[in-house]
Amino acid sequence: xxLLVFGRNGQVATELQRLRPEALFLDRATADLSVPAACxxxxxxxxxxxxxxxxxxxxxxxxxxxEAAATVVNGDAPAAMAxxxxxxxxxxxxxxxxxVFGGSGETPFAPDSPTRPLGAYGxxxxxxxxxxRLTGGIYAILRTSWVFSAHGDNFLKTxxxxxxxxxxxxxxxxxxxxPTPARAIANACLTIAEQLxxxxxxxxxxxxxxxxxxxxxxxxxEIMAQAGLDCVIxxxxxxxxxxxxxxxxxxxxxxxxxxxxxxDRPDWKQAVHETLTxxxxxx
Numbered sequence: 301x302x303l304l305v306f307g308r309n310g311q312v313a314t315e316l317q318r319l320r321p322e323a324l325f326l327d328r329a330t331a332d333l334s335v336p337a338a339c340x341x342x343x344x345x346x347x348x349x350x351x352x353x354x355x356x357x358x359x360x361x362x363x364x365x366x367e368a369a370a371t372v373v374n375g376d377a378p379a380a381m382a383x384x385x386x387x388x389x390x391x392x393x394x395x396x397x398x399x400v401f402g403g404s405g406e407t408p409f410a411p412d413s414p415t416r417p418l419g420a421y422g423x424x425x426x427x428x429x430x431x432x433r434l435t436g437g438i439y440a441i442l443r444t445s446w447v448f449s450a451h452g453d454n455f456l457k458t459x460x461x462x463x464x465x466x467x468x469x470x471x472x473x474x475x476x477x478x479p480t481p482a483r484a485i486a487n488a489c490l491t492i493a494e495q496l497x498x499x500x501x502x503x504x505x506x507x508x509x510x511x512x513x514x515x516x517x518x519x520x521x522e523i524m525a526q527a528g529l530d531c532v533i534x535x536x537x538x539x540x541x542x543x544x545x546x547x548x549x550x551x552x553x554x555x556x557x558x559x560x561x562x563x564d565r566p567d568w569k570q571a572v573h574e575t576l577t578x579x580x581x582x583x
Contacts (some may be wrong), residue, residue: 301494304348304380306331306339307355307515311449312395314352315486324348333357333373336380343384350493351385351522352393352467354486360399360421361544367420375427379435386437391496392434393489398445398509399475400426403548406476409512410554411443411505419545424522429505438500440492442485444508445551446519448571449482457517459523460579463531471533473517478509481571502560507553510568526572 303320307313317325324346331342333355343351356374357363378394384490385392396534401409402416417423429441448456456479462469488508512527514522520533538547555565 301497302347302349303493304346304351306333306353307350307450310354310552311452311454311482312485312489313354314451315483316352316489317380318483319486319490328546333377334369336372336377337409339377340380340384342386343381347388347473348390350391350393350497351380351381352489352493354395354489356489357396357421357424360419363420363424364544365403367424370420370424371427374424375390376419377429378428379431382432382435382437382439385439386435389438390438391493391500392432394432394439394441395485395489396426396429396441396443396492397422397425398443398548398551398553400429401548401550402445403550405550406552408552408554409507409550411507418548420546438496438577439503440496441490441505442488443505443507443553444485445477445553446479447482447485448479448575448580450575455479455519456523456572456575457579459520460527460529463524463527463529466531468532468534470522470534470536470540471520472538472541473515474537475547475549475551476513476515477566478513478553478565479519480508480510481566481568481575484508484510484566484571488558488561488563491563495561506557507555508558508563509551509555509565510571510581511555511565513552520570523572526576
């Protein structure tokens with residue numbers, strides 16, 4: 301399959317390059333998502349057999365003051381990509397987020413659960429989702445949460461850095477979700493793209509997050525334990541860690557639909573071990 305990927309340096313894009321090095325990866329210099337027409341033009345020029353959008357505006361807090369820019373990148377660019385893929389009759393995979401939900405309750409959100417973003421970032425991602433669906437093409441929207449890997453900026457790497465510098469850390473304990481290894485997301489994107497090429501009826505919205513669900517504080521404790529760090533994690537409520545963008549308290553995702561592609565929820569604890577091993581090797 302001739303695959304085109306938007307994104308080169310992000311966590312998922314990096315893992316996609318490892319899994320599918322022969323694919324064409326477009327960075328900001330070759331396809332700027334702030335110029336949606338350029339993204340569509342890149343698809344027309346390269347004539348791929350499937351497209352994965354692994355690029356996005358991910359600065360959640362900055363989106364609160366730059367919502368228009370975030371919406372172009374997360375909403376208008378995927379819309380342009382999806383329309384072009386629809387014209388070519390090829391699968392388009394869009395990575396989305398738990399932030400499209402309101403985060404209330406304790407029940408995992410299903411793909412068809414009502415959406416109610418709490419902030420600009422979630423609104424921008426939801427706009428992209430809606431545009432992709434409305435093209436009527438062959439597509440999958442893959443919502444995920446709490447992404448981590450050995451690359452880029454993420455919670456795991458932040459905890460490691462702070463855990464080596466401090467004796468204790470205050471970490472939010474009332475936000476619950478599933479930490480998700482970037483490699484699992486990359487693998488799911490490839491698997492879904494390949495199956496959609498022959499089974500377009502599988503088009504739809506799917507969820508992928510790591511198991512078991514846990515709080516950020518619990519996630520931090522596991523990181524410290526596996527890394528052999530003595531840093532003590534103190535539980536605090538979200539109210540004691542204010543941020544410009546409101547975070548969802550409930551980020552649990554119902555991932556049952558993945559079974560239709562032969563996929564399971566990844567074990568994030570095992571992935572933490574693998575990530576720590578990789579980070580140690582490159583230190």
